[in-house]
Amino acid sequence: MSELRGDLDRLIGDERLVPEWLGGLAVNPALPASVLARLLTVERLPAYSSSWLVARRLDRETTVLLVASPRVDHRLTALENSTADVDVLARLARDPEPRVRRVYAATAGDFGRRIPDGVPEIWAADSEAQVRRLAMQWDVPIGLRARLAEDDDASVRAAALTPEVWPRLSPAVRDALLGDSEPRIQNALARMFPPAPAPRPEPEVRVGDPDPFVRGRAAQDPEVPTVLALRLAEDPDDSVRLSLSMREDLTEEQRAAIAYVVPNGYHTPPRWIVEGGHLPDVARRAAASGHVLLRRSIAMRRHLPADVVDRLAEDEDFFVRLTLCQSCEDAPHALVVDMYAHWHGLKWTFLRTHPNFARPGLARFVDHPNPRLRHAALDDPEGGPDLVLRLIDDPDVGCWALRDPRLPAEELRRRLGVPGSALNAAANPTLPTATMHRLLDLAGVTAVG
Structure with missing residues (x-):
């Protein structure tokens, strides 16, 4: 000391x-x-x-x-x-x-x-x-x-005010609230005692509604007969045709015959996959579909049968594979590492927290030209101090090597005095408490207690 x-x-x-x-x-x-x-x-x-x-x-x-x-x-x-x-x-x-x-x-x-x-x-x-x-x-x-x-x-x-509290109130208090002209009170009462819903239109009426939102809801409603819903296959609105194309009761031939347009960005999975995607048969059917949004939807499941994972991991659609890595804990190690190395979208670093990311053998990337893979090398659980020392001066990965608990104590101590390295050395979790306090002393920070 x-x-x-x-x-x-x-x-x-x-x-x-x-x-x-x-x-x-x-x-x-x-x-x-x-x-x-x-x-x-x-x-x-x-x-x-x-x-x-x-x-x-x-x-x-x-x-x-x-x-x-x-x-x-x-x-x-x-x-x-x-x-x-x-x-x-x-x-x-x-x-x-x-x-x-x-x-x-x-x-x-x-x-x-x-x-x-x-x-x-x-x-x-x-x-x-x-x-x-x-x-x-x-x-x-x-x-x-x-x-x-x-x-x-x-x-x-x-x-x-809630429906549960209303019976607990005295008649005088309820009368006062019912007669209160304050808009916030009136709105609260309206939420508690909503008017009876209007009768639901017949399926045929909804399918022919001028509002595309209503037609879109009808297109995905399982209570609307398949034959009736298929009238919307030629609907002029893209969203209506897309909703129709993701119905559970359609055959793959019927889906393929619909001129749906796959939008950019996130999509809402259909209810039948949200509610039944945990069932192997449902997962297999969605994963085998020619509809890319059904495959992306099932890839969102936290766990999937092994054969479904294997199929999705080889999917031709990039976002099916990416969604599998982001959402499914069963996504294969090689795919997760590949996505981490090459995907440039938001939150790509999140993939390093995937349970299948860290594996023995990642140390082989220590000299890889891709800096992300050199970073991944540090996640090799069998890597030792030599691995960390090889990366400590890497312009892209050195900061993480300095924070690695496998960094030898002598090198950690030396780096505390090297401008540009001292910050990450001070962030190393193996730094002794006495050393932390001494750094604060030297920085002029007042002692407490």
Whole structure:
């Protein structure tokens, strides 16, 4: 340790390294609470670490640090982090800053988080009507809703009204609400007691409707007989013919006879695939279809039979193969790596998180001319320190090699003093806590506690 301290002390006065150390520590996934506490005292971290608190994993101890921070932006950031401890976040229901209380009431259930016991009652008593109203979007006790249906603020009263709460209200309160001319109350009542739906037109009427939207709905409605729906095969509207072409009850010959146009961009899968795509027979039928949108639709399934995966992996359509890699956990390793290497669309890096991406043998790409494949080499689980060292000065991949936990400690220590490498070295999760604190000392960051 004394040798390490001496190495770092020789860097005192090199101002080029300070922003790199701070920026690297901010994104270090193994940052302990003691180091985080010191970083929270830094008024302005380097621009490239602006989202550091949102992206990092928080445990109870680090959530406490953010929620207790005197800075409003830190407390708000805790609410944006999906890993923050929900019981600690509950303290923000009583935050002195109204904006924090409003954001908490608006986002408390985001990411599937539970609402801690007692929090709805705190919201219901908040001095700000907006907090009381926002709280009503969550699953709060029905008795609390009934109480807020009598709130002084019309927006709160309207938000509290549901079919379940209505019988809990006294006759006097119901009469007052029914006679309330406030538009928000009237709209809430209309949602609770909608008029009876108009009788559904006969299928033949819908097929002949002048509105292409109505005809398109009829084209894909299984209650419309096939023979009747096929009248739309010559419809002048592209969307109507496309909807018809994806009906479940058509033969492949009938589909091929429709002059449908495949649109660019994302498409909505037909309901029969959404609801029945988990069934092997449905998956096989869609995968074998000549209709490319049916093949793309079934490729969206998280899991598929092995023979369906094999067929889709060899599909002539690029987007069938891409969709398989993006959505199906069974997509083959070779295809996922190939798509990662050559696809230039949005979120191509997402493919590296695919469960079939990392495999022994990727190290063979260490000298490949494609920088993405050199990056993939680092995902070889059998690759050792030598693999990392070969890529450490790569202009495209070196930053990731510096963050790799297989990087030898001696090289990691040396790179902390090299401008251009220090940031990624400081982000390496194997960096000892004592070294992190020493970097903060050298950067002039105040010690905490």
